[in-house]
Amino acid sequence: MLPTKHTLSQFRGRFARLATLLLVTSFAAGAAAEGPELIGPGDAVRVTVFQNPDLTTETRVAGRGTITFPLVGEVTVTGLTPSQAESRISEALKQGKFIQNPQVNVAVTQIRSRQVSILGEVAKPGRYPLDDFNIRLTDILAVAGGVTPAGADTAVITRRNDNPRTLEVKLAAAFRGGEASHNPEITGGDTIHVQRAPVFYIYGEVMRGGSYRLESNMTVMQALALGGGLSLQGTQRGLRIHRRGPAGVIEALDAPLTAAVQADDVIYVSASLF
Numbered sequence: 001m002l003p004t005k006h007t008l009s010q011f012r013g014r015f016a017r018l019a020t021l022l023l024v025t026s027f028a029a030g031a032a033a034e035g036p037e038l039i040g041p042g043d044a045v046r047v048t049v050f051q052n053p054d055l056t057t058e059t060r061v062a063g064r065g066t067i068t069f070p071l072v073g074e075v076t077v078t079g080l081t082p083s084q085a086e087s088r089i090s091e092a093l094k095q096g097k098f099i100q101n102p103q104v105n106v107a108v109t110q111i112r113s114r115q116v117s118i119l120g121e122v123a124k125p126g127r128y129p130l131d132d133f134n135i136r137l138t139d140i141l142a143v144a145g146g147v148t149p150a151g152a153d154t155a156v157i158t159r160r161n162d163n164p165r166t167l168e169v170k171l172a173a174a175f176r177g178g179e180a181s182h183n184p185e186i187t188g189g190d191t192i193h194v195q196r197a198p199v200f201y202i203y204g205e206v207m208r209g210g211s212y213r214l215e216s217n218m219t220v221m222q223a224l225a226l227g228g229g230l231s232l233q234g235t236q237r238g239l240r241i242h243r244r245g246p247a248g249v250i251e252a253l254d255a256p257l258t259a260a261v262q263a264d265d266v267i268y269v270s271a272s273l274f
Contacts, residue, residue: 039077039085039106040113040188041065047089050103058109071098082106114188118144121151121194136183138174140192147171151194153216157184158191198263202227205234205269214263221257223267235272242266 123145
């Protein structure tokens with residue numbers, strides 16, 4: 001039975017979709033194989049030359065951005081993609097007349113040039129490699145297990161690249177999204193430090209004395225509520241805040257319920273006389 005025009009039309013449509021899919025897949029695979037990563041100091045590379053196993057070299061890129069390769073000596077590879085490094089080594093072998101048409105392969109076996117240090121109040125502090133999927137602050141914090149309950153509301157990024165500087169980022173704005181400046185990109189060599197959140201202390205006639213996390217714009221009344229409120233013997237009269245002054249001397253201040261609490265304040269609740 002001969003195919004109808006309708007059947008041929010369906011076949012051509014399916015074939016066109018299949019061809020498009022194969023083309024897109026092939027392009028994506030080629031892009032993934034090439035990758036945007038550049039070789040940097042500290043990276044470990046493996047260099048092989050087809051039909052020349054004696055030239056196989058596994059080495060680490062020196063701080064000045066070079067590797068030492070048999071026959072040609074030092075070759076600068078920093079700032080190159082693996083394919084560009086292959087071309088450079090191949091050209092050096094040809095110019096030296098060591099191999100007429102060398103087929104060189106460069107593979108990065110360990111990435112150290114694009115790592116970031118995460119310190120402080122995160123679940124898993126340490127050094128982590130950067131890739132195409134964790135290039136922003138929130139991404140790398142997620143890799144480190146997130147901020148602990150004791151962590152502050154801000155993260156400090158120390159950048160040591162060509163433009164060294166320090167950035168302070170509000171984490172709530174970073175995780176909320178929106179403007180890219182609220183969730184900056186992380187670059188190799190950055191250090192992220194999540195400090196411990198500021199605290200205050202309550203003691204005396206309260207239900208649960210101790211240290212508590214200081215929230216933004218917290219008042220004495222809110223601080224007492226965190227401590228479970230006054231005990232049966234406690235009184236709101238004579239509330240005092242012990243605070244370290246600019247000269248380092250501890251001062252005892254009156255503490256009305258609407259007063260603002262500062263980091264490291266010690267709130268004292270006295271007992272009622274009656």
